[in-house]
Amino acid sequence: MAIARNGDVRLHWREDGAGAPLLLLNSVGCNLTIWDGVVAHLKGFRVLRMDMRGHGASDSPPGDATLDQIASDALAVLDAAGVDRAAVCGLSLGGMTAMTLGLNAPSRVSALILACTSARMDRQVWDTRIAAVRSEGMAAVVDPVMARFFSEEFRRDHASQVEAVRSQFLALDPAGYAGCCAAIRDMDLLDRIARIAAPTLIIAGTKDAATPFEGHGSEIRKKIAQAAVGMIPAAHIAPVEAPELFAALVTDFLSGISGSGAAA
Numbered sequence: 001m002a003i004a005r006n007g008d009v010r011l012h013w014r015e016d017g018a019g020a021p022l023l024l025l026n027s028v029g030c031n032l033t034i035w036d037g038v039v040a041h042l043k044g045f046r047v048l049r050m051d052m053r054g055h056g057a058s059d060s061p062p063g064d065a066t067l068d069q070i071a072s073d074a075l076a077v078l079d080a081a082g083v084d085r086a087a088v089c090g091l092s093l094g095g096m097t098a099m100t101l102g103l104n105a106p107s108r109v110s111a112l113i114l115a116c117t118s119a120r121m122d123r124q125v126w127d128t129r130i131a132a133v134r135s136e137g138m139a140a141v142v143d144p145v146m147a148r149f150f151s152e153e154f155r156r157d158h159a160s161q162v163e164a165v166r167s168q169f170l171a172l173d174p175a176g177y178a179g180c181c182a183a184i185r186d187m188d189l190l191d192r193i194a195r196i197a198a199p200t201l202i203i204a205g206t207k208d209a210a211t212p213f214e215g216h217g218s219e220i221r222k223k224i225a226q227a228a229v230g231m232i233p234a235a236h237i238a239p240v241e242a243p244e245l246f247a248a249l250v251t252d253f254l255s256g257i258s259g260s261g262a263a264a
Contacts, residue, residue: 001014001057002014002015002080003080004050004073004076004077004079004080004081005076005080006069006072006073006075006076008059008061009053009058009059009061009073010058010059011050011051011052011053011058011059011073011076011077012032012050012051012056012057012058013032013048013049013050013051013077013080013081014032014048014049014050015046015047015048015049015081016039016046016047016049017039017042017043017044017045017046017047018046019043019044019045019046020044020045020046020086020087020254021045021046021048021078021081021083021085021086021087022042022045022046022047022048022086022087022088022089022250022254023048023049023050023074023077023078023083023086023087023088023089024038024039024047024048024049024089024090024091024094025050025052025074025088025089025090025091025093025094025095025097025098026049026050026051026052026055026091026092026093026094027091027092027093027094027116027149027236027237028052028055028092028093028177028180028181028184029055029145029149029169029172029177030055030091030165030168030169030237031051031055031056031057031168032049032050032051032056033164033168034091034165034237034239034240035047035049035239036243037239037240037243037244038239038243038246038247038250039247040243040247041243041244041247041248041251042247042250042251043251044251045251045254046083048077048078048081048083048086050073050074050077052070052073052093052094052097052180053065053069053070053073053176053179053180054172054173054175054176054177054179054180055172055176055177055180056168060173060175060176060179061176061179062175062179063179064179064182064183064186065179065180065182065183066182066183066186067096067097067100067183067186067187067189068100068104069183070093070097070100070180070183071097071100071101071104071105072104074088074097074101075101075105075108078108084108085107085108085109085110086108086109086110087109087110087111087112087113087254088101088102088109088111088112088113089112089113089115089250090112090113090114090115090117091115091116091117091237091238091239092115092116092117092210092211092236093117093180093183093184094115094117095114095115095116095117095118096117096118096119096183096184096187096189098112098113098114099112099114099117099119099189099193099196099220100189102193102196102197102198102200103189103192103193103195103196106196106197106198109198110198110199110257111198111199111200111201111253111254111257112196112198112199112200112201113200113201113203113249113250113253113254114200114201114202114203114217114220115202115203115204115238115239115246116203116204116205116208116210116211116217116236116237116238117211117216117217117220118187118211118216118217118219118220119187119189119190119193119216119219119220119223120187120188120189120190120219121184121185121187121211123185123186126181126182126184126185127185129141129178129181130178130181130182130185133174133177133178133181134174134175134178137174138169138170138171138172138174138177139170142166142169142170145169146162146165146166146169147209148209148210148235148236149162149165149210149235149236149237150162150165150235150236150237150240150241151207151234151235151241154234154235154241158241161240165237165240190219190220190223193220193223193224194223194224194225196224199226199253199257200224200226200227200228201227201228201229201230201249201250201253202217202220202221202227202228202229202230203229203230203231203232203238203246203249203250204216204217204229204230204231204232205231205232205233205234205235205236205238205241206231206232206233206234207233207234207235208234208235208236208238209235209236210235210236211236213229213231217229228253230249230253232245232246232249233245234246
């Protein structure tokens with residue numbers, strides 16, 4: 001099991017394939033296995049994945065996390081892998097982390113794919129979730145979270161995949177999950193991301209009730225010059241609902257960027 005270190009925090013990561021480096025960053029509440037279906041369709045890339053702090057096999061430090069800390073965790077994984085510069089694809093919290101990397105460490109980022117994510121969210125919603133998890137545990141929020149994660153059709157037709165994600169969610173350390181939720185609550189990216197210079201693709205799920213394109217992805221598009229947009233018929237966890245289409249959007253975008261290092 002590959003482990004990177006950011007100070008005292010141990011971070012579990014893995015790699016698959018060979019080629020241009022591509023770092024995949026998870027949504028809050030998920031571990032790196034949510035990318036399994038996508039990775040199977042990514043060719044010509046050295047794909048790096050990590051469990052964010054508070055998730056999977058990574059450490060769960062106490063207290064509130066910040067996007068700056070989570071972004072520095074991602075850099076620690078790139079360092080451990082010996083990667084100087086990579087395309088970064090982030091889902092939800094992973095997208096927020098990717099934007100933070102684009103601001104904090106632009107020389108390390110060749111391109112950004114921002115999937116089912118936002119640059120500003122309702123603080124009260126996240127305060128309520130944090131309080132529920134800290135007082136009652138993960139079971140207090142699992143049902144509404146799964147309803148946002150996956151479309152009704154996917155929950156009906158792919159119950160085993162949904163159950164796998166649900167089980168992983170329930171197994172999380174509530175303190176670690178709440179700490180990452182605090183990073184989302186405290187996010188302040190919208191007024192800063194116009195400085196991002198990396199080629200950017202925004203991926204939105206047409207059934208995403210958590211971060212619908214209008215009001216979330218659309219606001220990012222207004223700020224990042226010449227950002228491209230791809231739509232997927234899926235809910236919030238689009239890499240699980242539509243892995244082949246997700247992989248095709250990522251591959252087509254990176255293959256068309258001159259100097260990105262992506263395979264043609």
